[in-house]
Amino acid sequence: MKTKKLFILSLLALLAFEFSNAHTARVQVIHNSADMAADTVDVYLNDGLLLDDFAFRTASPFVDAPAGTPIEIDIAPANSTSSADSIWGLTTTLTEGETYTLIANGIISGGGYSPSPAFGIDVYAMSMESSMKTDTTAVLVYHGSTDAPTVDIYEAAAGELVDDVSYNDFSSGYLNLPEADYILEVRTDDGSSIVARYAAPLETLNLGDSAITVLASGFLDPSVNSSGPAFGLFVALPEGGELIPLDAPETVFDVAINSTAHDTLEAAITAANLGGALSGDGPFTVFAPTDDAFKQLPDGTLDALLADPTGDLSDILLYHVVSGEVLSGALTDGMKVATLQGDSLMVNVDGTDVYINGAMVTTPDIGADNGVVHVIDSVLLPPLPETVVDIVVESEAHTTLETAVVEAELAG
Numbered sequence: 336m337k338t339k340k341l342f343i344l345s346l347l348a349l350l351a352f353e354f355s356n357a358h359t360a361r362v363q364v365i366h367n368s369a370d371m372a373a374d375t376v377d378v379y380l381n382d383g384l385l386l387d388d389f390a391f392r393t394a395s396p397f398v399d400a401p402a403g404t405p406i407e408i409d410i411a412p413a414n415s416t417s418s419a420d421s422i423w424g425l426t427t428t429l430t431e432g433e434t435y436t437l438i439a440n441g442i443i444s445g446g447g448y449s450p451s452p453a454f455g456i457d458v459y460a461m462s463m464e465s466s467m468k469t470d471t472t473a474v475l476v477y478h479g480s481t482d483a484p485t486v487d488i489y490e491a492a493a494g495e496l497v498d499d500v501s502y503n504d505f506s507s508g509y510l511n512l513p514e515a516d517y518i519l520e521v522r523t524d525d526g527s528s529i530v531a532r533y534a535a536p537l538e539t540l541n542l543g544d545s546a547i548t549v550l551a552s553g554f555l556d557p558s559v560n561s562s563g564p565a566f567g568l569f570v571a572l573p574e575g576g577e578l579i580p581l582d583a584p585e586t587v588f589d590v591a592i593n594s595t596a597h598d599t600l601e602a603a604i605t606a607a608n609l610g611g612a613l614s615g616d617g618p619f620t621v622f623a624p625t626d627d628a629f630k631q632l633p634d635g636t637l638d639a640l641l642a643d644p645t646g647d648l649s650d651i652l653l654y655h656v657v658s659g660e661v662l663s664g665a666l667t668d669g670m671k672v673a674t675l676q677g678d679s680l681m682v683n684v685d686g687t688d689v690y691i692n693g694a695m696v697t698t699p700d701i702g703a704d705n706g707v708v709h710v711i712d713s714v715l716l717p718p719l720p721e722t723v724v725d726i727v728v729e730s731e732a733h734t735t736l737e738t739a740v741v742e743a744e745l746a747g
Contacts (some may be wrong), residue, residue: 337475360402360429363462363687365394365438365571365578367479368454369553369563372444380408388413390562392552396575402431408456410439423454434462436548440479440503447561452481459505463546464573471513472537473546473570474501476506479565480551482559487526489589491518492611513541518584518614519568520550529592529605533568533581546573549581587621587703588613596710599629601639606644607652616703620672622680622691626716632714633698650676654717660706663689663699678717691715 366376366389378386385408386395400406407429409421422443429435441454459475465474476488478500488497488506496519497506516536520529534709548571553564569578583589589612592601600623604610613619629637640648653676661672670683680691689696694713701708 344675352439356429358402359399359460360431361397361434362400362429363395363397363436363571363573363575365391365436365548365550366391367438367477367550367552368438368443369481369560370442370444370448371453371561371563372591373410373439373454374475376439377411377413377415377420379407379411379421381407382409382418390577392569392578394548394571394575394578397434397573398464399432400435402429402433404428408437410454416746424719425456427458430460431459434464435460436462436475436477437478438477438548438550442481442483442573444561446544448481448561461508463509465546466511466544468511472512472542472544473509474512475509475546475548476500477548477550478502478504480553480555483551483555484528485524485528486551487522487524489520489522489526490611491520491532492515492693494608495526511539514538518586519549519660520610526693527602527605529601529610531566531587532584532592535568535585537579538578547571550578552578564711584614585704585725587617587619587706587708590620590701590703591623591706594623595701596627597623598626602622603637603641603644603648603652606641607649608644609652613656615705617734618658619706620657620659620661621694621706621708621716622657622694622711623708624655624694626713628711629692637641647739650717651714652679654680654715662697663706663709674717677718680715691698694731 355362359701368391373391375388375390377384392561399445405426408425409418410423411418411420414424431497435457438457440457442448442451443454462475463473465618476497481502483502485501487495487499489495489618497511498508514537516534516538519533519535521531522529549561550571551566552569552571553566554560557563557565568581570581571578588604591597640651654674656675657672660673664683666682666689668680668682671679671680672682683690689699691711694711694717696709697712698710
C-alpha cells in the first residue's frame with residue numbers, strides 16, 4: 336500500500352496534470368460502506384487512480400477537482416488494475432467554487448446483510464473546511480448505518496440538535512457548537528428513548544474553529560450483517576485520515592441506562608430531562624431503584640408521575656441523588672445525607688446490610704466517571720410538606736392546642 340504522503344503527491348500531480356487549466360471545486364471522499372466486500376477499494380477519477388487501497392472508515396483530505404465539465408468516478412476492488420474493474424460508477428458535474436463531501440455507503444454483496452441498500456455515494460454540497468465562527472466547531476451529521484432506524488440527535492444538556500435523520504440523510508446544515516466537550520445522545524425518532532450515548536470531546540480534541548463530519552457507521556445488529564463492524568459515531572476531519580471513534584461515556588446516568596434492570600429509571604430520568612445534569616462533572620452518588628422497585632408503587636402512580644415529569648417526578652428522582660461520591664464503606668448507622676431535592680436520607684446499617692430510608696442496598700459501589708451508583712430495592716419518596724397540624728403536634732409547647740385540635744377532629 337502506498338504511503339499517505341505518496342498518495343497525496345500522486346493525487347495532486349494527477350489533478351494538476353489533467354486539470355491545470357480547468358475550473359475547480361473542493362472535494363472530500365469518505366469511505367463508510369460497512370460491507371466486508373468493500374472493506375478496501377480503489378477510487379478512479381476519469382480513469383486515473385485517485386485513491387489507492389482506500390480503507391473503510393477513512394477520509395481523504397479536501398482536494399481540488401475539475402468543475403464545470405462532466406467527470407467519471409469509479410469504485411473498484413482493492414488491487415484493481417484499471418477503472419475497467421469498476422463495480423460502481425458515477426458521472427457528474429461539479430459546480431465551480433463549491434465544496435463537496437462525498438460519502439461511500441451501502442452494500443455491494445448479494446447476500447449476508449439485512450437490510451441491504453445498494454452501494455452508492457451520497458453528496459453534500461456547501462461543505463466547510465473550517466468553522467466560520469471563532470472558538471466554534473461546525474458539525475455536519477450523516478446517518479450511514481444501514482440497519483439503524485430514523486433517529487434524533489440530542490446533546491445531553493442542550494436538548495435536540497437534529498430531528499428525524501434517516502439512513503442516507505445529512506443534517507439540514509452545519510451545527511455551530513461552542514468549543515466544549517459534549518455528550519451526544521442517539522434517540523428514537525420521537526425523542527423518548529436513548530439508543531446510545533457518545534462523548535464528543537470537541538475541546539479536548541482541540542477542534543475549535545474546525546469543521547467536521549460526524550457519521551453514524553456500522554451495524555446495530557452485526558449478527559444479521561455478516562458479523563460486520565458494530566454501530567458507532569465517528570468523526571471525519573477536513574485533513575482526512577482514519578475516522579476518529581467517539582467513545583461511550585460512563586457517567587452515573589450511563590450506568591443506569593446500560594443496566595437491563597433499570598429501564599424504568601432510565602425512562603423517568605429521560606422524561607424529567609435530568610440526563611444532562613447527571614452527565615455533568617459531579618461527583619454524584621445515585622441510589623438507583625430497579626424496575627421491580629418501581630412495580631411496588633401503587634397502580635397508576637408511575638403513569639401519573641411520567642405525565643408531569645418536571646413536577647413530582649423530578650423531585651422524587653433528585654431525592655435519589657447526593658452531591659459528592661459516597662462509597663458504601665462511608666455510610667454509617669444513623670447517618671443523614673442531604674439530597675439534591677433538599678431533604679435528607681436516613682442510613683441504617685445492620686451487620687453487612689445497608690439501608691437507605693428502609694430500602695436495601697443490593698449492589699453497592701458501581702463506579703462511574705463522575706461518581707458512584709448504589710442499586711436499591713425500593714423507590715425513595717421524599718417526606719410530604721409539613722402542615723399546620725404537624726407543627727402543632729411536634730411542638731412540646733402546644734400540647735393543649737394539640738388536644739383541642741384532635742378532639743375537634745381537625746387533624747385530618
